[in-house]
Amino acid sequence: MPRVEVDMKVDWHEKHILLKVGVQPDVKTNVATYEIPYGTIQRPTTRNTQAEQAKFEVPAIRWGDLSDANHGVSLLNASKYGYDAKDNVIRLSLLRAATYPGNGGECCTDQGFHEFTYALYPHAGDWKTGCTMQQAYELNYPMIAITTSSHTGQLPPTHSFARVEPSNVIMTVVKKAEDDDSLIFRFYEFAGKQSQVKLQLPEKAVRAFETNLMEKQERPLSLSSDGQEVVIPTGPFEIKTVSVSFGTKKP
Numbered sequence: 001m002p003r004v005e006v007d008m009k010v011d012w013h014e015k016h017i018l019l020k021v022g023v024q025p026d027v028k029t030n031v032a033t034y035e036i037p038y039g040t041i042q043r044p045t046t047r048n049t050q051a052e053q054a055k056f057e058v059p060a061i062r063w064g065d066l067s068d069a070n071h072g073v074s075l076l077n078a079s080k081y082g083y084d085a086k087d088n089v090i091r092l093s094l095l096r097a098a099t100y101p102g103n104g105g106e107c108c109t110d111q112g113f114h115e116f117t118y119a120l121y122p123h124a125g126d127w128k129t130g131c132t133m134q135q136a137y138e139l140n141y142p143m144i145a146i147t148t149s150s151h152t153g154q155l156p157p158t159h160s161f162a163r164v165e166p167s168n169v170i171m172t173v174v175k176k177a178e179d180d181d182s183l184i185f186r187f188y189e190f191a192g193k194q195s196q197v198k199l200q201l202p203e204k205a206v207r208a209f210e211t212n213l214m215e216k217q218e219r220p221l222s223l224s225s226d227g228q229e230v231v232i233p234t235g236p237f238e239i240k241t242v243s244v245s246f247g248t249k250k251p
Contacts, residue, residue, distance in 0.1 A: 003076065003121040003135055010114045014097040020084075022091035023120055025073040027066050032085035033127055034060035035136065038172075038188045039237050040127075045085045057084050057093065062136035066090045067126040074132040076119040076139050092118055128191045133170060163200040168193050169234070173241075178215055182245040192236040201228045201244060209243045217243065 006021075031042040036059075045066070047053050064083040065074040075083070075092050082093035094116070098109040119139050123130025164171045164187050173186035189195055204227035209217040221230050221242065234240050 002123075003119045003139070005117060005119045005139070007117050008094070008115065010095060012095050012097070012110050012112060012114055014095075015099065017095075017097045018093065019095040020091045020093050021075075021118060022089050023066075023073050023075055024089045025066050025071070025122070027068045027070075027072050027088055029066060029068050029072075029088070032083075032090055033065045033067070034058065034083060035063050035133070036061060038239055039190060043085070045087055047086065055084075057082050059083075062140055063121075063127075063132055064090050064092070065127040065132055067123075067130070069126065071122070071124050072126060072130065074121040074123065074127060074130070074135065076121055076132075076136045078117040078119075078140050080116060080118065094118075128168070131167070133190055134167070137170065159202075160200065161202045165198045165200075166195060168195060169197050177243055180245075181247075182243045184211075184215060185242045185244065186239065187234075188239045189234050189237055194236060195234045197232045197234045197240070199230045199232060199242060201230070203246060204228055205230070205244045205246050207245045211241045211243050213239070213241060215241065215243060 030045055032045050033040055033042050043055055043058055044052050059081050060083050061081065063074050063076045064085065066072055066085060066088060075090055077092055080092055080094055084091050095114060096109045121132060121135050123132065162171065162174055162185060168191035169187050169189050171185065171187040173184060175184050177184050185199060187197065205223055206227065208221040208223055208230045210219050210221055210232065211217050221232060223230055230242065232240055232242060
């Protein structure tokens with residue numbers, strides 16, 4: 001595993017204390033990059049203006065990163081979303097102990113037992129070439145294994161229910177459609193690249209449509225000759241939703 005995971009168990013009873021974890025990579029940059037919904041944002045690591053000074057804490061989803069062209073470090077999280085970055089130090093807020101607003105000044109924030117995970121991920125190149133996005137998703141959505149009795153089945157030893165390529169695309173939704181029996185696949189491009197996205201399907205499909213976020217059909221998509229792949233032209237940072245129908249095609 002290329003990342004260092006930290007599993008914390010804390011019985012928290014502090015007052016007026018903010019617990020953070022930080023990392024100071026040897027990089028030369030004046031911006032930090034953070035994950036936001038279906039994309040990323042760069043924020044300055046300097047404090048030269050009032051606007052920059054106001055960003056003493058900023059939100060992010062699964063990761064924040066400090067990188068230059070050669071290397072960097074990502075600070076990944078699985079449940080904590082407040083970051084700050086100044087110069088070449090990036091920190092993640094873990095626990096607070098504020099007394100306001102509260103009951104007569106009594107400490108009430110984050111008191112008690114906590115269990116959470118964060119990770120340090122050093123990488124070559126910037127966060128894109130270093131695959132920070134994929135590492136953060138792996139931390140937040142680990143494989144879940146279960147035991148079962150021996151039995152026969154129809155699936156081969158190796159099987160994928162869905163796959164998207166290239167690596168600058170993340171699939172976020174596989175679900176049944178709201179209005180029919182088709183499957184909905186939703187993905188987005190996160191690296192700012194024009195892409196021809198290949199969606200590999202679990203079995204032969206009879207038709208596919210690109211839809212809007214409300215699953216309303218917008219245009220048909222061509223299937224491969226075996227019916228198990230569809231190609232979707234995708235722009236930089238674009239969110240795409242695809243509806244796929246399987247089984248006998250209706251007249």
